[in-house]
Amino acid sequence: MKIFTTENIRHIDRVTIDDEGVSSMELIHRVAEGVVNEILSRWRPSKPTMVFAGAGNNGADALIVAKLLIEAGFNPHVVLINVKGDSLSRDCRMAREELMRMGNVSMTEIVHTAHIPPLTPDHLVIDGLFGTGLRNPLEGGYMAMARYINESGATVVSIDVPSGMFGDWNTRVLARNVVHADLTIAVQFPRLAFFLSDNAELVGRWKTVDIGLSRKAIEETTTKYYLIEKDDVCRVLKRRPDFCSKADFGHALLFAGCYGMMGAAVMAARGALRAGVGKLTVHSPRCGFGVIQNSVPEALFLPDREENVISDMTPRFNYTAIGAGPGIGTNDATKGALETLIKTIKRPMVLDADALNIIARNPALIDHLTPGSILTPHSVEFDRIFGSQASAETRLLKALEVAHKYKLIIVLKGRYSATVRPDGKVFFNSTGSSAMATPGSGDVLTGIITALLAQGYKSETAATAGVYIHGLAGDIAAAEEGEYGTTAGDIAAATGKAIKSILGA
Numbered sequence: 196m197k198i199f200t201t202e203n204i205r206h207i208d209r210v211t212i213d214d215e216g217v218s219s220m221e222l223i224h225r226v227a228e229g230v231v232n233e234i235l236s237r238w239r240p241s242k243p244t245m246v247f248a249g250a251g252n253n254g255a256d257a258l259i260v261a262k263l264l265i266e267a268g269f270n271p272h273v274v275l276i277n278v279k280g281d282s283l284s285r286d287c288r289m290a291r292e293e294l295m296r297m298g299n300v301s302m303t304e305i306v307h308t309a310h311i312p313p314l315t316p317d318h319l320v321i322d323g324l325f326g327t328g329l330r331n332p333l334e335g336g337y338m339a340m341a342r343y344i345n346e347s348g349a350t351v352v353s354i355d356v357p358s359g360m361f362g363d364w365n366t367r368v369l370a371r372n373v374v375h376a377d378l379t380i381a382v383q384f385p386r387l388a389f390f391l392s393d394n395a396e397l398v399g400r401w402k403t404v405d406i407g408l409s410r411k412a413i414e415e416t417t418t419k420y421y422l423i424e425k426d427d428v429c430r431v432l433k434r435r436p437d438f439c440s441k442a443d444f445g446h447a448l449l450f451a452g453c454y455g456m457m458g459a460a461v462m463a464a465r466g467a468l469r470a471g472v473g474k475l476t477v478h479s480p481r482c483g484f485g486v487i488q489n490s491v492p493e494a495l496f497l498p499d500r501e502e503n504v505i506s507d508m509t510p511r512f513n514y515t516a517i518g519a520g521p522g523i524g525t526n527d528a529t530k531g532a533l534e535t536l537i538k539t540i541k542r543p544m545v546l547d548a549d550a551l552n553i554i555a556r557n558p559a560l561i562d563h564l565t566p567g568s569i570l571t572p573h574s575v576e577f578d579r580i581f582g583s584q585a586s587a588e589t590r591l592l593k594a595l596e597v598a599h600k601y602k603l604i605i606v607l608k609g610r611y612s613a614t615v616r617p618d619g620k621v622f623f624n625s626t627g628s629s630a631m632a633t634p635g636s637g638d639v640l641t642g643i644i645t646a647l648l649a650q651g652y653k654s655e656t657a658a659t660a661g662v663y664i665h666g667l668a669g670d671i672a673a674a675e676e677g678e679y680g681t682t683a684g685d686i687a688a689a690t691g692k693a694i695k696s697i698l699g700a
């Protein structure tokens with residue numbers, strides 16, 4: 196699914212109105228119906244409700260929500276901001292008239308000074324102060340109103356975006372000056388800002404309401420941001436022909452494990468095997484022999500000459516893909532071996548965990564990475580290499596910069612893992628949950644992506660499909676084991692089922 200910028204959405208909105216003859220008032224009604232349906236599915240008409248409406252079309256949406264709530268038996272109080280009595284947009288004026296025709300509407304219209312009726316924690320607030328027409332962060336009375344709503348402890352449903360938040364980038368915005376929603380109901384599309392952890396406390400849970408914007412305009416409007424969904428992965432995964440052998444599915448090499456961290460190698464190996472690799476070799480220190488042979492007997496074991504750490508990463512064979520990093524530690528011998536590997540291998544590799552920590556200690560290595568290499572850092576690993584980032588937003592921007600500069604694929608792991616490509620495209624993942632915040636979970640991902648690379652998928656595809664499959668495996672595992680009980684082993688074990696469910700779609 197495309198994730199559009201605010202500018203894109205405004206364009207699609209305009210095309211829908213101009214070319215398809217749908218009036219903006221009709222669109223406002225569709226938004227309001229969608230919002231009210233969500234409210235009716237959650238709260239009874241006896242719920243004390245206050246609707247905050249701004250002067251633009253976000254306010255118009257809110258006023259029609261108030262009308263529909265009254266029709267559904269609610270008794271909302273409406274607070275309308277109409278500075279100097281003449282600031283309402285044309286649609287907002289029309290929405291106001293439509294609401295007032297209901298008669299006996301309980302309303303405070305703020306024209307000069309604000310005197311808002313008391314809000315209690317028991318209240319439901321419908322926040323239609325500002326949507327995508329916001330020009331600058333909130334100030335003065337608007338800022339005070341956002342803080343008042345937040346401090347009230349009321350439950351907040353925001354229309355389109357939490358008021359005071361921009362749909363795209365929010366570097367200039369202070370969280371305390373934005374309405375904190377419990378539920379955000381976005382018009383047609385989720386916004387880029389919803390996928391960044393900085394904004395999680397502002398957006399709350401989010402849903403979209405389909406208002407039938409022009410299909411043609413949606414197709415024709417280009418964007419750099421996407422949400423990866425099942426169909427996207429189904430489209431790129433190859434079906435296996437009847438006449439095939441394991442030789443058709445590549446031979447992956449994993450450099451993983453050291454004394455005390457052999458489990459990381461096991462997790463990566465299991466992820467790789469469940470992701471369909473034809474042959475798998477695990478190179479670990481000698482101490483890993485029994486561990487690998489016992490827990491992943493399907494894999495070949497290649498012992499390092501060292502007992503406890505990897506000291507040599509020279510591939511002895513023309514492997515179709517190499518993954519390095521899970522549990523290798525950062526001792527000098529391993530560091531030297533990885534440096535040599537990075538400087539000599541001329542094909543894209545998957546680098547994770549301690550391989551990233553080693554790069555962080557010698558950032559000059561980045562220049563030697565083969566274009567198309569895949570780095571899978573979580574936020575701390577990313578910052579160790581590329582410098583401390585103030586927010587998830589600046590981290591994403593930095594990832595875009597380095598992915599372009601070094602022609603790398605960077606998977607920023609987290610709730611909505613973002614795969615950042617050299618061409619400036621960003622793919623947010625839609626699968627996975629907090630059940631995956633468990634040790635070894637990232638190692639499974641390394642195995643899955645390496646296995647896809649070994650099977651001939653391009654780096655970009657291996658990364659986005661791998662991240663989706665990994666998250667779906669996490670969802671399948673969590674359905675059985677729950678958010679506390681899911682282990683990385685469960686995620687690895689569910690990887691095959693995840694691929695099966697994608698291919699079956």
Ligand SMILES: NC(=O)C1=CN([C@@H]2O[C@H](COP(=O)(O)OP(=O)(O)OC[C@H]3O[C@@H](n4cnc5c(N)ncnc54)[C@H](OP(=O)(O)O)[C@@H]3O)[C@@H](O)[C@H]2O)[C@@H](O)CC1
Nearest residue numbers: 208222223250251252253254325326327328329330331355
């Ligand atoms: N997408 C779609 O297809 C559809 C979208 N719809 C809805 O429309 C919403 C967008 O509506 P919108 O464009 O009227 O803007 P909105 O957010 O209501 O605010 C504008 C008002 O705020 C003011 N203002 C701005 N910044 C300010 C500041 N810092 N401090 C103070 N004031 C400030 C600004 O003043 P002005 O710039 O005019 O001086 C103007 O009065 C969108 O979010 C969605 O809810 C649906 O209704 C239909 C289909």
Ligand SMILES: Nc1ncnc2c1ncn2[C@@H]1O[C@H](COP(=O)(O)OP(=O)(O)O)[C@@H](O)[C@H]1O
Nearest residue numbers: 608609610627628629631632634635636637638
């Ligand atoms: N709250 C969450 N929602 C979705 N996915 C998550 C969440 N927390 C962690 N994950 C996923 O789990 C994996 C954790 O990887 P990582 O941090 O490297 O853990 P480890 O080092 O223990 O293997 C990542 O793929 C990440 O996207």
Ligand SMILES: [K+]
Nearest residue numbers: 325354356358
């Ligand atoms: K809003």
